[in-house]
Every structure is written in structure tokens, then in C-alpha cells.
Amino acid sequence: MREVEQVPQLTAGWEDKASALTPEEGFLLSRIDGRTPWGTLRSIAGLPEERVDDCLEAWLRDGLIQLIESRKIVAVPVGELAVDSGLELPVEVQQRALEVERLLDGSYHELLGVNRDSDARSIKRSYFKLSRDFHPDRYFGRDVGPFGDLLDRIFKQVALAYELLMDPITRTELERSMSSAPSAPRVQNGQPQKFSKREWLARMRQQFKLPEEVLAERRLRARQLAESAQVAEHQCNWKEAGSCIRLAIAFDPWCDAYKQQFAAIQVEVNRLRAEELLREASGAWDSHSLSQALKLYEEVLHYRPADAEATDRAAQLCCELEEFDRAFEFAALACELQPEAAAYHLTRGRILRRNGRRERAVEALMTAQNLDPQDTRIRDELKKARQSPTRARGGKR
Numbered sequence: 001m002r003e004v005e006q007v008p009q010l011t012a013g014w015e016d017k018a019s020a021l022t023p024e025e026g027f028l029l030s031r032i033d034g035r036t037p038w039g040t041l042r043s044i045a046g047l048p049e050e051r052v053d054d055c056l057e058a059w060l061r062d063g064l065i066q067l068i069e070s071r072k073i074v075a076v077p078v079g080e081l082a083v084d085s086g087l088e089l090p091v092e093v094q095q096r097a098l099e100v101e102r103l104l105d106g107s108y109h110e111l112l113g114v115n116r117d118s119d120a121r122s123i124k125r126s127y128f129k130l131s132r133d134f135h136p137d138r139y140f141g142r143d144v145g146p147f148g149d150l151l152d153r154i155f156k157q158v159a160l161a162y163e164l165l166m167d168p169i170t171r172t173e174l175e176r177s178m179s180s181a182p183s184a185p186r187v188q189n190g191q192p193q194k195f196s197k198r199e200w201l202a203r204m205r206q207q208f209k210l211p212e213e214v215l216a217e218r219r220l221r222a223r224q225l226a227e228s229a230q231v232a233e234h235q236c237n238w239k240e241a242g243s244c245i246r247l248a249i250a251f252d253p254w255c256d257a258y259k260q261q262f263a264a265i266q267v268e269v270n271r272l273r274a275e276e277l278l279r280e281a282s283g284a285w286d287s288h289s290l291s292q293a294l295k296l297y298e299e300v301l302h303y304r305p306a307d308a309e310a311t312d313r314a315a316q317l318c319c320e321l322e323e324f325d326r327a328f329e330f331a332a333l334a335c336e337l338q339p340e341a342a343a344y345h346l347t348r349g350r351i352l353r354r355n356g357r358r359e360r361a362v363e364a365l366m367t368a369q370n371l372d373p374q375d376t377r378i379r380d381e382l383k384k385a386r387q388s389p390t391r392a393r394g395g396k397r
Contacts, residue, residue, distance in 0.1 A: 008041070008056055008065045009034035027271070028055055032065060033141045047236075081146060088142035097134065097147060100154050108161035108174065116175060120166060124302070127162035131155060132305035138337060140306075159270075160263040167246060173253040222252035229261065238268040274303040278310065290320050308337035312344050315351065324355040342372035346381060353385045361385040 010032055021029060024047055031041055038056065042049045059065045081101070083094045103111045109118075112126045132138070134154045144151065164170045229244035245262045252258060281296035294317040300310045312334040318327035331348040338344060349364035365382040372378065 006038045006067045007034060007036065008032050008038060008060075009068050011063055011066050014064045024051075025055055028052060029059075029064075034068060038067075081150060084145060084147075087145045087147065089139060089144040089147055093133070094147060097150050097154060100130075100134070101150060104153065104157050108165055111157060111161050112165070114165075123162065123165050127158060128302060128305060130158045131162075132333075134158065135304075135306040137304075138306035156260075156263045156267075159266060160259055163246075163262065163266050164249070164259070169250045170246060170253070173250055218251045222248040222255065222258065225251065226258055226261065229265065233265060236268075238265060238272060241265045242269045270303040274300050274307075274310075277303075281313070290317055293317055294321065306337055308334045308341065308344065311337060312341075312347050315347050319347075319351045319354060322354075324351060327351045328355070340371060342368040342375060342378065345371065346375070346378050349378075349385065350381055353381065358385055 028041065028047065041056070042052045047055075056065065060067070081098060083091055083098070085091055087094070100111075109116055112123060112130065114122050114126050134151050136148070136151050136155055139148075139151065164174060225244045225248035229241045229248065232238075232241035232244060242262070242265045245258060245265055248258045249255070249262060277296050277300045281293050281300065294314060297310055297314040297317065301307065301314065304310060311330050315327050315330035315334060318324070318330060328348070328351055331344065331351050334341075334344040335348055345364050345368035349361045349368060352358075352361035352364055362382065362385050365378060365385055368375070368378045369382060
């Protein structure tokens with residue numbers, strides 16, 4: 001068995017050596033970035049550790065991967081991060097991450113930037129933007145330094161806030177607790193100070209106590225449900241695990257451990273749901289079900305906001321439906337997520353051409369051609385853009 005700190009790295013030409021993979025093996029292979037240690041891959045792959053070891057050992061023998069020396073990463077205490085222009089993470093993203101970091105100990109509503117009476121649509125819209133901006137996969141393989149841990153914390157907390165507020169049971173419990181919280185603000189040096197979530201909960205418990213026997217019964221039931229969730233999690237039954245831990249939070253909404261367990265489980269639940277939706281959407285890809293396919297891909301992007309391929313497919317569907325504004329937004333995002341993919345620039349160029357933006361279409365298609373000079377689809381689309389532009393059928397950009 002390999003040492004857990006050894007780091008697998010894909011070898012040159014690994015694509016030619018890779019045979020047909022199952023979705024689970026494909027997900028594991030996608031996590032190999034030359035920085036993630038063997039032991040960490042065991043915990044994030046969603047597979048039994050023995051299966052992860054078997055896959056990695058087989059790929060090592062087949063020459064798909066090699067082992068390199070692990071780089072030591074120095075942890076930076078919370079609150080001591082500073083913007084570093086030398087990282088492969090835009091400065092504006094670093095600044096925004098530091099701003100959001102201050103909200104991680106506040107209420108879930110404040111973190112998502114929504115009001116207590118916001119509807120599900122507003123919550124979903126806010127979550128979608130935040131998760132897209134801070135999804136760790138968006139910066140996968142880049143040198144983000146100590147911001148990697150912060151991005152991971154932000155994404156998990158945002159996902160947790162979303163799941164708790166979208167579920168009627170947990171949202172009711174959380175908002176009931178908030179309505180019982182003391183209303184008078186703390187004052188320091190003449191200025192009102194906000195309570196952290198931990199302080200707020202502690203004060204609330206002191207002022208509004210349940211009878212001890214009721215509290216003990218609720219905590220016991222919560223522990224039982226959390227244990228059931230752990231068993232289901234060990235069996236990779238993620239939906240059952242999610243249901244159990246969700247109820248545990250409803251019985252004991254003050255336990256942070258249950259919420260963290262819930263967040264970890266939901267990552268796997270969402271991944272499986274996204275894979276299911278992708279298969280369904282791919283099967284629905286025909287001229288008679290474009291709208292339904294688009295809805296499926298939009299739901300995929302709810303779970304996987306940094307999925308460039310799904311974003312590109314959503315752009316193509318919008319283009320076929322002549323929803324050019326939305327098509328352009330999806331296409332631009334796909335190019336931003338994976339700027340080296342010629343196919344995504346091809347999609348963007350095709351949308352611009354069909355929308356009557358010939359000059360911009362040519363620019364996008366030239367970028368695509370520079371990335372992949374052998375792609376005949378790009379040459380054909382470039383010829384159309386130069387010789388017979390289509391008149392705009394929607395709003396221009």
C-alpha cells in the first residue's frame with residue numbers, strides 16, 4: 001500500500017492510455033492534479049478506500065500516472081490572509097473571498113445575502129452566484145496558495161446555508177431560533193457590535209431553554225439519526241445519509257457537527273444527482289425536447305456551477321432556441337472556465353454569428369482555430385461568418 005502523502009500526477013499522453021472508465025473512476029481520475037496526496041484522494045473520491053487504492057495502483061502500472069514528491073503547504077490562520085498578486089487566482093476574487101470570510105460566522109441569511117422572508121427562487125439565485133464564484137473546481141490545478149482552504153470553507157458553508165434554508169423543516173427550526181434571539185445589540189466604544197453565530201446561540205440557549213427532559217430526548221434522537229447517517233455514508237448510500245442527517249439537524253439545530261456532516265454528505269448527493277441529470281439530458285438531446293434538455297442542464301449547473309462542458313451544452317441549447325442573450329452568457333462563462341478549449345470558443349462564435357455579430361464571431365472563431373487548427377468544424381463556421389452572415393434575430397450585444 002502506498003504512503004498516504006505520495007502525490008499522483010497524470011503522465012504525458014495519459015489520454016491515449018486510458019481505457020473505458022466508469023463514472024466513479026472518471027471522477028477519481030479528474031481529481032488527480034499533481035498536488036492532491038494519495039490519502040486525500042481516498043477521502044474525496046466517494047469510493048471505498050480499497051477501490052481507490054486498486055485504481056491508482058492499476059493506473060500506476062499502466063503508466064497513466066506517476067508519483068511525485070509532496071509539496072509542503074504552510075497553513076495560514078483564519079483572519080491573517082492577505083491578497084497575493086503572485087497567485088493564479090485573480091486579485092478581485094481574493095478580495096471578495098476575504099469579504100465573504102467575515103460572514104462565515106454570521107447567520108446563513110447574511111452569508112447568502114438574502115432576507116429572512118426571501119423566497120426559494122431568491123435563495124437559489126444567490127447560492128448559484130456564490131457557488132459559481134467560489135466553487136473549488138473552478139480553480140482546480142491552479143496555484144491558489146492558502147486561499148485554497150478558504151475557498152473550500154466558503155463553498156461548503158454556502159452550500160450548507162443553501163440546503164438548510166431551502167429545506168422547510170430545517171429553515172423553520174433555524175428561523176424559530178433567530179426569532180428567539182435577543183434583539184438588543186452589544187455596544188462597544190459607543191458602536192453597536194454584531195454577535196457571532198456561536199455567541200448568538202449561547203445567549204439564545206440561556207434565555208429560551210427547553211425542559212431538560214425534552215432537550216435530552218431531542219438530542220438522543222438526533223444522535224441516533226446522525227449514527228444512521230454515518231452507516232449509510234459508509235455504504236455510499238448518500239441519499240439515505242442526507243435524509244438522516246437533515247432530520248438530526250431538525251431535532252438538534254444547535255449542533256455544528258451535524259451541519260458539517262450534512263454539508264459533506266450533500267456534496268456527494270449533488271454529485272450523483274448531477275451525473276444522473278447529465279445522462280438524462282444527453283438522452284433528451286433532439287429537436288423535439290430542447291426546452292426540457294435545457295432545464296436539465298440548468299439543474300446540473302445548480303449542482304456543478306463550474307462544469308464547463310455542461311455550461312457549453314446549455315449555451316448550444318439556448319442558441320437552438322434562439323435565446324441569444326442567455327446563450328451568450330453561458331458560452332462566455334464556459335470560455336472563462338476553460339479558456340484553452342477550442343470547442344467552447346467555437347460555440348461562442350456560432351452564437352455570435354447567428355445573432356448577427358459577424359466581427360465578434362470571427363474573433364471568437366479565430367481564437368478557436370488557434371487553439372485547434374485541425375478542427376474542420378471551426379473552419380466551416382469561420383467561412384460562414386466571413387461570407388454569409390446571418391441577420392440578427394434577437395437582441396445584440
